[in-house]
Amino acid sequence: MPLELINPEGLPTPESYTQVVAASGSRMVFVAGQVADDAQGNLVAPGDLSGQAHQAFANLGRCLAAAGAAPEQVARITIYVVSHKPEYLPLISKARIAVFGDHKPADTIVGVQTLAESGYLVEVEAIAVV
Template identity: 70%
Template sequence: MTSTQRPVVRMWHGLVPADQAEPFHQHLLGNAVGEMRGIDGFLDATVLHRRDGDRVRITLLTTWADEEAVRRYAGDDTAAARDYPGDDQFGLEPDPHVTHFDLAYRLGADNAMGIEIIQPDGLDTPETYSHVVAASGSRMVFVAGQMSDDPDGNLVHPGDLAAQAEQVFANLGRALSAAGARPDQVTKITIYVVGHRREYLPVIEQARVRLFGDHKPADVLLGVETLAAPGYLIEVDAIAVV
């Protein structure tokens, strides 16, 4: 079943003496973050320091694919903080609890304008796609080919290319959202159409614009004999940089 759950950010705080901040930082990376990196669904970690008199407040922000990934690390009581052997050697005053947030939006300084649409000299200007897209960002998202499936994986709208195209691009949007990506962060899509003919383009483009709006990722459109199963008429995959 397709999941549209957003990634989860887990926030923990602790206080250490100022002269122990850097040693504890290394201890944190080598133990807690080291363990997290081996867990399916762990995405990234950020460690923050803030001086508070003669102590430093440590904040650990970790991002997880979903709540199930958090449970693989934290166990059933996901609100309780984890501790590690050696924590007390640094004079740590840990917060025994953590806070969880849904990751609704991420924007970094290096990718505030991370998607650059380039129109090369000497090439035509397409209405719905771009010849060249340059991207900068910290994470790549690869979305498998989306088809006209309902949440149970069943074909919907058999024989109706326009309706299937709407379903496919809607499913693509759900997949991007599940990875914390937006449609305007997509750099390239590939569209596969059974028995493609030029007159199919308007209905495909209508569904495409419904997801992407004015954003024009690079694309490849391929006419194919068949897709994975009978009845499917269109499939779209995507690459995003976030």
């Protein structure tokens, strides 16, 4: 198994991610930040964080598959959220679980003022070890 998920003693065991992921494998896959675009480059779910999160995570899953990687091989994700608030976490978690299921890679959620283009509310990037 290329990933060892570790929650060290003395730290809380998070519900939706793992504190430490130790990776071994011969190939690393780096997925650029994915936003809520459809195949034609149109923004999906304008103004709707939940809808955009589902699309961004689905796009991340498509990128992984195209590189021959599976969601359970992802060691780390970074999630950027415009004007992040703690109450957004359940919406983001639901979209994340739709792609990752029970797999909990290490992650960081970063609140940002804006993303690359107007209208985007969430962006997700990943590192997988195959």
